[in-house]
Amino acid sequence: MLQNVVFDAETIARRVRELGKEITDAYPEGELLVLGLLKGSFIFLGDLVRQIERPLQIDFLVASSYGTEKISSGNVRLLYDPVTRLEGKHILIVEDIIDTGKTLRVLLDLLSERAPSSIAVCALLDKELMADPPTEIRFVGFKAPKAFLVGYGLDHSEEYRHLPYIVDLD
Ligand code: 5GP
Ligand code: MG
Numbered sequence: 377m378l379q380n381v382v383f384d385a386e387t388i389a390r391r392v393r394e395l396g397k398e399i400t401d402a403y404p405e406g407e408l409l410v411l412g413l414l415k416g417s418f419i420f421l422g423d424l425v426r427q428i429e430r431p432l433q434i435d436f437l438v439a440s441s442y443g444t445e446k447i448s449s450g451n452v453r454l455l456y457d458p459v460t461r462l463e464g465k466h467i468l469i470v471e472d473i474i475d476t477g478k479t480l481r482v483l484l485d486l487l488s489e490r491a492p493s494s495i496a497v498c499a500l501l502d503k504e505l506m507a508d509p510p511t512e513i514r515f516v517g518f519k520a521p522k523a524f525l526v527g528y529g530l531d532h533s534e535e536y537r538h539l540p541y542i543v544d545l546d
Contacts, residue, residue, distance in 0.1 A: 383518060383542040388500075388528060389423070391517045395498060396427020398515055399468065406493060407465045408432040411458060413439060413483070415537070416472030419529040420500045420517075424470065435460040437469075439479055452482035462490040469512075472529050473501040473520060477509065484512055501525065501542075 410428075412421040414436050425434060438456035467487060474480060480497060488495055498515035503522060523546045526532050527539030536545075 380544055381541050382521065382523070382525060382544050383528075385540040388517075388541070392420070392423045393427050395515055395517060396424055396429070399424075399498065400427075400429045402496075402514070403430060403466055408468060409458075409460055409462065409465045409492075410434050410468050410470060411487075412436045412470045413472070413479075414456070416529045416531065417470045417500075419537070420472060421470045424498070433460060433465075437483070439483060452479055452486075454486065462487060462492045464491065464493050467492040467495045469495065469497045471497060471499040473503065473525065474499045474509075474513065474516075475503050475505060477506040480513075481510060484510055500528070 408430065410421065410425055410432050412418060412434070421434070425432065435458040436456065437454060437458060439452050440455050469480075469483065469487070471480065484495060495512050496514040497510070497512050499513065500517040501520035502513070502516045502518075503520045505522075521544070523544040524532065525542050526536035526545050527542045529537055530542065531537045532545055
């Protein structure tokens with residue numbers, strides 16, 4: 377059932393260190409709030425923030441998209457809304473994987489209403505399926521194959537999130 381390893385633990389760790397450096401360099405000043413999109417980003421976020429060498433705050437978001445199960449409807453609702461104020465802060469949304477990007481677009485709209493000083497997205501994986509990707513996607517770990525990936529936070533029916541590497545479930 378679990379097929380080949382697509383990104384091993386060492387490859388992920390190396391890229392996460394690079395992303396941490398890119399992010400550190402991209403925010404020379406101001407308040408930085410790292411907003412993790414649960415649940416899929418939890419391991420990535422934990423590793424990533426330890427590679428960012430500047431002050432920052434951390435909060436989380438839980439979004440639900442509803443409609444039919446298999447098609448991302450774009451009807452996104454926040455189930456947990458960050459308690460932290462966004463106003464005047466640099467917001468960095470941390471995502472596990474960008475597929476259709478519908479969830480992300482709605483989130484960007486919702487969050488930009490709260491007057492942050494900037495909004496950017498850091499995604500570990502991007503399937504690069506979006507015809508017109510939002511300019512906010514500034515940091516991407518890896519281009520992902522068009523497969524169903526699990527591990528390192530990514531699940532299938534809540535299983536496999538704990539795997540230290542990313543595998544192809546197809
Ligand atoms: P989007 O709105 O971009 O279509 O949905 C993105 C969400 O779908 C991700 O945050 C993730 O929860 C889920 N997803 C998309 N592709 C994959 C995949 O290959 N593996 C897993 N485990 N989840 C995925
Ligand atoms: Mg999921």
